């Protein structure tokens with residue numbers, strides 16, 4: 048078979064590990080050949096391709112980013128886009144497509160599968176908010192990076208008796224904030240799933256200082272005040288309609304200083320969480336996803352996504368994975384609340 052491969056959406060540590068695994072197993076065990084599509088869905092939309100064989104995937108296992116490039120191009124937003132993708136795949140002699148991406152990329156994959164294209168998905172996002180899989184690769188790396196940052200913030204916060212606010216990624220799901228906050232011993236964790244009250248936050252800050260310690264607040268970029276305001280730096284929307292978020296850390300900084308009289312500073316971790324080498328956990332998970340994705344294609348599967356359930360890699364309908372975001376349930380947040388204040 049000739050199999051097309053693309054990586055879409057925000058990049059994520061472990062993408063190259065998936066590509067390597069797909070190509071290695073596909074070539075050496077199944078005898079397939081591969082075509083790389085560049086920059087997510089832009090590749091099949093504009094027939095932007097690159098050669099992809101074992102040679103191109105040597106040495107990429109620990110490398111961050113994606114050798115295929117990525118974009119947030121959405122063919123469903125382009126007039127006749129999905130038909131064009133289908134026609135271009137056929138013109139390139141591609142029998143099946145493996146799409147590695149998050150909710151948006153896999154949403155397009157779902158539509159293509161319904162239109163008769165053989166498509167298998169691989170779940171990717173540092174946010175860990177895809178349904179049907181226990182974990183997505185990239186999440187462990189992001190949490191590790193954020194935890195290390197929080198560890199470092201503790202010592203400087205202590206020296207200056209300051210409140211240090213660490214803003215992490217997570218538009219709609221607070222998984223990175225929850226895990227990094229727990230691992231880093233934050234005394235307040237704020238997530239999009241639970242709009243927060245500034246008075247509660249300031250009470251936790253004061254209580255930490257009263258115990259003789261400085262305060263670390265971890266906040267997800269999509270967290271909002273109880274009144275429901277969403278902190279957005281600019282109203283610009285991407286092709287999937289997402290606002291570019293930012294600014295909740297600064298808002299907290301201002302409010303905490305004004306209400307507690309304590310000096311506060313904000314660190315926005317941003318894309319540092321997405322760059323660089325994947326952790327060992329993410330390399331293993333990404334490799335297993337790649338191996339199982341190419342097996343699924345070889346078995347003639349379509350409209351499915353590989354997923355981690357417990358310790359097993361299983362195949363689930365793409366629709367199930369993209370139906371709704373996996374957000375932090377109240378009982379998981381309650382575990383973290385024990386350590387607030």
Ligand code: F6P
Pocket residue numbers: 057058149172173174216217218268321
């Ligand atoms: O979806 C992954 C993610 O890293 C989000 O956590 C974040 O809000 C977004 O991508 C940022 O995307 P961009 O690449 O457009 O800055």
